[in-house]
Structure formats: C-alpha cells, structure tokens
Amino acid sequence: MSDSERLSRWWCSVEEAVSRGDGVVHDQDDWPAEISTLAEVAVAEVRFDLAGAQQLLDGLESLNSPWNHVARLLRLRLEFRSSRGVRASLKQLLEQSEQLVTELDRSEGTTCARTRHLMATVNLQLNRPGEALDQMVVALEELGDVPSRSWFLDSIAQAYLALGAWNEGRRTLRKSILAKDAVDDHLGIAISTGHLALAELQGGNPQSALKVLDETWSRRAASLEPLSRLRLVTFQLQAAVELEEPAEIKARWQRLDELLVECGEVAHYLVGFAFMARARARASIGDIDQIGADLDLAADRLQHPEMALLIDYWRVRLQPEERRASGWKQSMQKSIESLGSVSEGEILTRLLFAEEQMAQGDSKGAVEQLDQAFTRAIEANHPGWQEQVGRIFRQIDSEQYSRRTIERFSGRPAEEMEKTTTEDATIIFADLANFTSRSTELSAEEVMETVRSVFELAVPLLAKHHVRPLQHLGDGLLAACQGDDHSRRGLQFAIDLVERTNAASRIRRAQGESWGLDLRAGVNSGPVVFGLLGSSFKQEWLAIGMTTNLAARLQSKGEIGDVVTLPEIAERVGHVGPNDIVEHHPMKGFPDPVALLRIRV
Numbered sequence: 385m386s387d388s389e390r391l392s393r394w395w396c397s398v399e400e401a402v403s404r405g406d407g408v409v410h411d412q413d414d415w416p417a418e419i420s421t422l423a424e425v426a427v428a429e430v431r432f433d434l435a436g437a438q439q440l441l442d443g444l445e446s447l448n449s450p451w452n453h454v455a456r457l458l459r460l461r462l463e464f465r466s467s468r469g470v471r472a473s474l475k476q477l478l479e480q481s482e483q484l485v486t487e488l489d490r491s492e493g494t495t496c497a498r499t500r501h502l503m504a505t506v507n508l509q510l511n512r513p514g515e516a517l518d519q520m521v522v523a524l525e526e527l528g529d530v531p532s533r534s535w536f537l538d539s540i541a542q543a544y545l546a547l548g549a550w551n552e553g554r555r556t557l558r559k560s561i562l563a564k565d566a567v568d569d570h571l572g573i574a575i576s577t578g579h580l581a582l583a584e585l586q587g588g589n590p591q592s593a594l595k596v597l598d599e600t601w602s603r604r605a606a607s608l609e610p611l612s613r614l615r616l617v618t619f620q621l622q623a624a625v626e627l628e629e630p631a632e633i634k635a636r637w638q639r640l641d642e643l644l645v646e647c648g649e650v651a652h653y654l655v656g657f658a659f660m661a662r663a664r665a666r667a668s669i670g671d672i673d674q675i676g677a678d679l680d681l682a683a684d685r686l687q688h689p690e691m692a693l694l695i696d697y698w699r700v701r702l703q704p705e706e707r708r709a710s711g712w713k714q715s716m717q718k719s720i721e722s723l724g725s726v727s728e729g730e731i732l733t734r735l736l737f738a739e740e741q742m743a744q745g746d747s748k749g750a751v752e753q754l755d756q757a758f759t760r761a762i763e764a765n766h767p768g769w770q771e772q773v774g775r776i777f778r779q780i781d782s783e784q785y786s787r788r789t790i791e792r793f794s795g796r797p798a799e800e801m802e803k804t805t806t807e808d809a810t811i812i813f814a815d816l817a818n819f820t821s822r823s824t825e826l827s828a829e830e831v832m833e834t835v836r837s838v839f840e841l842a843v844p845l846l847a848k849h850h851v852r853p854l855q856h857l858g859d860g861l862l863a864a865c866q867g868d869d870h871s872r873r874g875l876q877f878a879i880d881l882v883e884r885t886n887a888a889s890r891i892r893r894a895q896g897e898s899w900g901l902d903l904r905a906g907v908n909s910g911p912v913v914f915g916l917l918g919s920s921f922k923q924e925w926l927a928i929g930m931t932t933n934l935a936a937r938l939q940s941k942g943e944i945g946d947v948v949t950l951p952e953i954a955e956r957v958g959h960v961g962p963n964d965i966v967e968h969h970p971m972k973g974f975p976d977p978v979a980l981l982r983i984r985v
Contacts, residue, residue, distance in 0.1 A: 388491040391450050392528070394419065395494050398426040399532040403569040418444055419451060425458050434465050450492045456484055457499050464506060471510065478506045497526035497536075504539050511765060513546035514844075514884070521887045524894045534563035538576055540891055545583050548767030549840040551833055552888060554583055559895060561600075570607040573600055574616055581619045586768035588775070590626040597623065614643045615654050621661045625668050637665050656685030660698060667702035675702050693719045693729030701736055713737065726764035731757055735776060742780065751781050758788055765844060795850030796867060801925075804915035807866065810874030810953075811912060811927055811935040812851065814842075814881060814905035815860035817944045822899055835859055838901050841884050849877040854925045862936075864912065864927045871909045872957035878905040878947045882985040886945055906939030907949040908932075930973070938980060941969050947983040954981050 394415075401409045401423075409423045421440055428437035441462070447455055460481055467473035481503045488496045500523035507516035520540045527533055537560035544553035557580040564572040577600040584593035597620045605613050617640045624632035640658055647655055663678035676699065683695050696719060700712050709715075720730045734757035741749040754777045761769035777785040787798035794801055816822070816838060823831050835858075842861060846853055851874060855862040865874035882903050889900025910931035917926050942948040951966055963984040968977035 386491070387450060388493070391454075391492060392494045392530070394423065394454075395498070395532070396530050398423050399430075399530065399535075401427050402430045403531050403564075403567060403572060418447060422447075422451060422454055422458070425455075429458060429461055429465070432465075434462060438462055450489070450495060453484065453488055453492060453495055457495060457502065460484070460499075461502055464502060474506050474509055478503060478510070481506065493526045494528070494530075497523040498532075500526070501536060501539060504543065508539070508542055508546060511546070513543045513765070517543040517547070517884070517887055521890050521894075524891060531567060531569075534560045534569065534572060534576075537563065537895075538572075538579060541576075541579060545579075545586075545767070546765070547841065548770075548843050549837060549888075550583065550587055550767070551840055552837040554580060555833065555837075556891075557583070568607075570604045571609075571612055573604050574608055574612045578615050578619055581623065585619070585623060585626065587771070590623040594620060594623040594627065594632070610643060610646045611650070611652060611654050614640070614647055614658055617643055618654070618658045618661045621665055625661070625664050628668065630669060633665050633668055637662065651685055653685055656682045656691070659685070660695065663698060663702060672703065672707070675699075689719075689723055690725075690727040690729060693723060693727060693733070695729075697729050697732050697736065701732070713740075726760045726766070726769075728769070731761055731766075731769045731773065734760070735773065738776065738780070747780070751784055754780060755784070755788065758785075762792060762847070767843075790852070793846050793850065794852045794866065801852070801914075802916055804913070806911055806913050808870070808910060809912045809914070809927070809931070810865040810870045810907060810909040811932045812863045812865065812874055812878050812905060812907050813860065813932075813935045813939045814863075814878065814903055815857075815939060817902040817904055819859040826899065834899065834901060837888065838885060838903065841888065841901070842881055845877055845880050845884065849873045849880070851877045852925070854927055862927070862932075864914070866914075871953055872959075874909070875907050875947070875949060875953065875957055875959060878907045878949075879983060879985055881905065882945060882947055886985060902944040904939055904942035904944055905947045906935045906937065906942065907947060907953065908935035908938055909950075909953050910934075933973070934971070937971055941967075941980055942982060945985050947985060949981050949983065951979055951981045954983070959983070 397409050409420070409427060415423075421444060425437045425440045428434075428440065437458070441455065441458060444455060446452065460477060463473075463477055467477060481499055484499050485496055485503075488499070500519045504516040504519040504523065507513070507519065517540065520536060520543060524533070524536050524540070527536060537556050541553045541556040541560065544550075544556060557576050560576045561573055561580070564576060577596055581593040581597050584590070584596070597616055601613075601616055601620070605616070608616075617636060621633070621636040621640050624636045640662060644655065644658060659678045659682040663675045663682070666672070666675050666678065679695050679699055683692065686692075686695065693716070696716060700708055700716070716733050720733060723730065734753050738750040738753035738757070741747075741753060754773060757773045758770070758777060761773050774785065777788075790798040790801055816834070822834065826834075839856060839861065842853070845851075846863065849865065850867070851863050851865045853861060853863050863877070865871075865877065882905055885901040885903040889902055892900045908931050911929060912931050913926075913928040915926055915928075917924050938948040938950075954960070954964070961983055965982040965984070967980050967982060969980055971978045
C-alpha cells in the first residue's frame with residue numbers, strides 16, 4: 385500500500401468512527417502506536433472533547449511525513465475551536481493553514497482537502513463566503529469518494545447561504561442529508577437538518593423547517609446524543625413559535641424540558657440557545673413571569689458580547705411595555721456602539737426601535753431606524769438579515785425601500801436613475817448556455833431552480849461592483865454599470881459572476897450531476913440611452929442603443945466560462961490575461977469582422 389493510500393485509509397477510518405457515533409476507529413492493527421494516537425486526537429476533536437484531544441496531541445513525539453502534517457492540521461483545528469469569533473486569531477489561523485497547503489506533497493491530497501475545508505470554515509467565520517466557496521470547490525475535487533464527503537457539502541451549503549444563494553444552499557443541504565442517510569450517519573443528518581431548518585426559518589418558512597425537523601426526529605432521535613437531540617428540539621420549538629400554533633408549541637416545549645433535564649448542568653452553548661427558545665415560547669402563551677429566569681440561564685452559557693446583546697433584546701422584546709426597565713433604549717444603543725461589528729442582536733434591536741417609533745406615531749424616526757438596519761445588514765453581507773429588514777421596510781415605506789435598493793446596486797441616488805439620459809456606461813449581458821436542451825431534459829421546477837440559483841449568486845456581486853440589474857430575460861441577465869470607472873467595474877462583475885457560477889457547476893458535477901450553472905457573458909462600453917418605461921401596471925428600466933445590442937452579440941460568441949468583450953475595453957482597464965484569445969467575427973451592423981477578446985475564466 386502506497387503512502388497516499390495509507391493516508392487516505394487513515395482519514396476514512398477516523399471519519400467513519402465519527403459517522404457511526406461510537407468513536408471507535410477500526411483497521412488499526414498495522415498502525416504504529418503514534419498513528420493510532422493521532423486517530424484518537426482526530427475523533428476527540430470532531431466530538432468536541434477538546435481538552436482530551438489537546439492532551440493526546442501534546443504527548444506525541446515528533447512525527448515523520450506525512451503524519452507530521454496531519455498533526456499540524458489537527459492542531460490548527462483545535463486552535464480554531466478555541467478562537468471562534470476572535471478576528472485576529474482567525475486571520476493568523478488562516479495564514480498558517482495556507483502555509484500548510486503550500487508544504488503538502490501531491491501524495492497528501494486527502495490532508496490538503498481537509499486543510500482547505502478548515503480554511504473555508506475560517507473564511508466563513510470572517511464573513512468571506514466567496515473565498516470559502518472557492519476553497520470548498522477545490523477541496524471537494526481533491527477529496528474523492530469518502531465518508532466525509534457529505535460533511536464537505538454542509539460547508540458548501542453554508543457558503544451558499546451566506547452569499548444569499550438560498551436555492552443552491554438548501555439544495556446542497558438536502559443532498560448532504562441523503563448522502564448521510566445512505567450510511568446511517570445519525571449525527572451528520574442531525575447537523576445538516578439543523579442547518580436546513582435554520583435556512584428555512586431565516587427565509588420565513590417555519591412550516592418547511594418544522595417538517596424537515598420532525599422527519600429527522602422520528603427517524604434518528606433514538607441514535608443521537610442528548611445535545612444533538614436538544615439542538616433539533618430547539619429549532620422545532622423556534623419554528624412552532626413562529627407558526628403561532630399553541631398545540632405545536634406545547635408539544636415541543638415539553639420535549640425540550642425533558643432534554644434539558646437529561647443534559648443537566650452542562651455549560652454548553654446549545655443549552656443556552658434552548659433556554660432562549662423556551663423564553664420565546666413562554667412569551668407566546670403569556671407565561672411572562674419566568675421569561676427573565678430563562679434568559680438568565682441562557683446568559684450563563686452565552687457570554688460573548690454579541691450574545692449578551694441578543695439576550696438583552698429578548699429581555700425587552702418578550703416583556704409587556706409596562707415591565708420593561710427604564711432607559712432600556714439608551715442601554716441597548718450603548719451596547720450596539722460598543723460592539724462595532726454587526727450582529728443579529730443589533731439588527732433585531734433596530735427593528736424593535738422602529739416598531740416603538742411607529743407605535744408612537746413617529747414614522748420618520750421609524751424609517752431612519754430601518755434605514756440604519758438595512759445599511760448595517762448590507763455591511764455584514766448577511767442575506768437573512770437583509771430579507772428580514774426588507775420585509776418590515778416594505779410594509780412601512782415601500783417607496784423608500786425601493787430607493788434604497790436602487791442605490792445599493794447603482795451606487796447613485798434613485799432620483800438620478802429615474803431620469804431619461806444618454807451617457808457612457810458598460811452593459812453586461814449574461815445567460816445560461818444550452819438552455820433549450822436543459823429545458824427539454826429537466827422538469828419545469830428544476831429549470832426554474834437553476835435560473836433562480838444563477839440570479840441569487842449574482843446579487844452580492846451586483847452590489848459589490850455597483851452594477852444595476854435591468855432585466856431578467858428568461859435565462860439571461862441584462863445589467864448596467866454607470867458612473868466613474870464603469871468599464872473596469874462592469875468587466876470585473878462579469879468575470880466574478882462567471883467564476884462564481886463556474887464554481888457552482890464544478891460542485892454539481894463533483895456530485896455526479898450533468899447540468900451545472902454554465903454561464904457566458906458579453907461586456908461592452910459606450911453611449912447608452914437609459915430610461916423608465918411603462919405605467920403603474922408594469923414598469924421596466926431600459927438601456928437602449930448599439931452598445932446594448934453589441935453586448936448581447938458578444939455574449940453569443942462566447943463558450944461556457946467565457947467573458948467576451950472588445951480588446952480596447954480590456955486594455956483600457958488593464959485586464960490582460962495569459963489565456964485570453966482575440967478572434968475576428970462578422971457582426972450585424974459592422975462592415976468588417978470585429979476583433980473580440982474571449983476571457984477564459
């Protein structure tokens with residue numbers, strides 16, 4: 385057996401022990417003692433026995449390659465467990481992981497894949513979901529067909545959800561659950577189900593969340609440890625509260641109480657979230673007196689400042705106005721200012737401020753609070769918070785919300801965008817390749833899911849580069865970039881979008897799927913007529929002229945993964961790539977063939 389095969393077998397044995405739930409590593413008979421100890425470290429780390437894992441790791445003598453690299457990775461994973469939320473430590477950890485990847489030999493691909501997985505997880509903690517997704521694409525392809533493949537899908541789904549790609553995120557989590565179901569990975573199924581339920585709750589679909597939770601509970605609860613069961617029940621209770629169904633709340637509450645007794649005095653964050661959920665349940669049925677006690681128990685286990693703000697929010701939100709402490713607004717405003725970074729507690733608190741001001745008849749003050757909440761949710765690049773704020777913002781002042789959304793993408797005041805003007809701008813036309821064939825082979829639901837995934841992946845990139853979506857044309861997107869440096873921003877948006885959809889396609893194909901999100905784009909700069917067409921029945925933003933027409937024709941000359949533009953545009957913005965191709969093509973409206981630049985993304 386080669387070193388590469390031995391290393392791959394070792395990783396598989398460790399991860400199978402975790403998936404089975406017993407933590408017993410098989411196939412150790414021919415392993416040296418120190419390699420068996422490494423396996424114990426890996427199992428203990430995944431099972432959250434961090435002190436035991438660290439003690440075992442510290443007791444090991446220096447190891448030869450490739451086991452010294454495995455030990456380094458395990459040490460980094462333990463450091464990650466202890467540094468979650470500490471930004472400086474996370475950045476240092478990311479640098480050390482990147483260094484380890486550069487030192488790994490080609491025969492150590494299985495260790496490299498798991499190091500990239502760690503890097504992706506760190507990037508998610510640092511709110512860099514795009515970078516996390518890029519790492520996971522490579523990791524999944526390096527990994528091969530092993531038991532932990534479904535674990536990698538969970539991290540990919542988290543990156544998708546953090547990017548606002550709800551459709552692709554939920555889709556990936558469902559695939560992960562199916563893969564884990566095939567090997568009876570009870571713990572893995574519970575974790576994936578929790579992620580999927582949270583995504584449904586954030587998307588405003590508590591009924592869907594409860595359905596998937598109940599199915600997993602009925603099939604897997606008996607095989608789970610108490611804390612894993614407690615996590616499922618906490619989500620069940622949260623979904624029942626949001627559904628406002630007393631019978632469902634009562635049943636989940638009783639189950640949660642039983643599990644809290646079983647877990648005892650464990651100082652675990654999952655127990656803290658369970659007490660928080662119980663406090664919300666109490667409020668929903670009018671059991672006010674014990675809310676504070678539950679939140680005190682939650683605070684004992686959730687002592688990070690961001691969690692303290694969230695608990696303080698629920699202390700106010702769940703109590704009748706006459707029971708709220710005096711000066712609560714000023715106190716919570718100080719907490720928001722002291723944190724600096726955006727948190728769920730801040731977003732919810734600003735929404736509460738807006739609700740209070742609307743109740744007092746101060747609609748202007750309410751809109752100002754919503755505007756701040758919207759701005760902060762965008763700063764955090766958190767689609768769930770953006771949707772949550774947007775739902776309330778639309779109810780209170782739909783016109784102001786529309787204006788803020790226009791400004792988010794265009795980078796310019798909405799009033800300017802409503803005028804009919806002619807100006808130099810960059811037009812981007814992107815569409816899915818082979819859409820007709822896709823439509824005939826796939827169901828209508830699958831086709832719509834694909835189109836929705838492309839547009840959801842585009843949203844954060846549109847906002848990042850201040851590119852305004854004009855029209856969704858079936859399988860295509862027409863967008864415009866205006867203002868200073870529009871050629872560079874527009875071209876970079878197209879490149880980033882094709883790269884991101886390429887990553888999603890590679891992930892799909894690594895799972896054996898035949899249809900990806902195969903995109904190509906055309907980019908052109910020049911004079912464009914902009915204006916608003918229609919009435920209150922239907923309105924459309926239009927970009928008219930030869931510049932727009934040529935962008936569409938450029939797109940049609942590309943292959944999957946191409947961004948096609950004119951050479952002079954790429955030269956103007958300093959984009960020169962070694963794989964770029966210049967070709968001459970006849971174009972309608974041009975007497976001679978036009979030189980086109982195909983950027984291979």
